[in-house]
Amino acid sequence: MKYPRFSMPMFLTFLASIILTSCVSRKEIVYFQGLDEAENHLDKNVNSSLNIKPNDLLTISVSATEQEAALPFNLPVVGVPQGGAELGGLSVNGRQQLQTYLVDSDGNIEFPVLGTVEVAGLTRQALSAKLKGEITEYVQNPIVNVRLVNFQVSVLGEVNMPGTFDIRDEYLSLPKALGFAGDLTIYGKRDNVLVMREENGKKVHEYLDLTDPGVVNSPFYYLQQNDVVYVEPNGAQIQSASYNRNAGVYISIASVLISLAVLITN
Structure with missing residues (x-):
């Protein structure tokens, strides 16, 4: 029985057809397509500020021209060891750190002098203004600095470096988290x-299309504390999970052998 001989043009045509059919279109890869055309429809008032939630950790510092008057409104500063030893409760070769306020399940914190303060639902700036208004009764021209210290997001799935990330800035967009x-x-x-x-004790979610410029209008575009981002594998990756991951290497070797065979037979 005779087998048909493959000429070099036939082989190149076959190889080219494989390459072309495996190409991924620009539409599937490029982010924010058509952004210029969509600018008129973008919502420029999307809220990117974080709202304080139960179980958040806050640091709050109060200062004033007369610092002694502001001292009662600050928690004691604690020493945190940095490779040093602790002697009698004192930190040696360490650093100082503000103590944190834990927002309870009712959305409150216990603040020095003021007592119970409701903070849930407020932004950092709103809480700062609220505390400043109440402290003004005791201290002239107080300065209140509020910071959220447990802002974390997790990015999982088909990303190059999955993990949980501590965010020092309160502004975090989805593309920045993916970065x-x-x-x-x-x-x-x-x-x-x-x-x-999680919102108001309930799990909520949304699927976002990064190729669509309108994604910036989604309330999920700006991430909040403890958000989880999951990137789903595409069809090709799902299919590849069903066979040996070395299949690509084997196909490459086979292609080289076929090329050599074609050259030899010709």
Whole structure:
């Protein structure tokens, strides 16, 4: 029985067809497509500020021209060891750190002198203004600095560096979080990124399309504390999980052997 001989043009045509059919379109890869055309429809009033929630940790410092008058409104500063030893409760070779306020399940904190203060639902700036208004009765021209210290997000799935990240800034967009995780791999679905969060004790979620410029209008575009971002693998990656991951290497070797065979037979 005779087998048909493959000429070099036939082989190149076959190889080209494989390459072309495996190409991924620009529409599946590029972020924020058509942004220029969509600018008139973008909501420039999307809220990017964080609201304080139960179980948040806050640092609050109060200062004034007469610092002694502001001292009663500050928690004691504690020493945190940095590779040093602790002697009699004192930190040696350490650093000083403000103590934190834990927001309880009712959304309150216990503040020196003022007592119970409701903070849940407020932004950092709103809480600062609220405390300043109450402290003014005791201290002239107080300065109140509020900071959220437990802002974390987790980025999982088809990204280059999945993990949980501590955020020092209260402003965090979805693309910035993906940047912390090294961006999506080529196998990540850019049109179906899942963001999960907890609101008022309930789990909520939304799927976002990063190729759509209108994604910036989503309330999930700016992330909140403890959000989880999951990038789903695309169809090619899901299918690849069903066979040996070395299959690509084997196909490459086979292609080289076929090329050599074609050259020899010709």
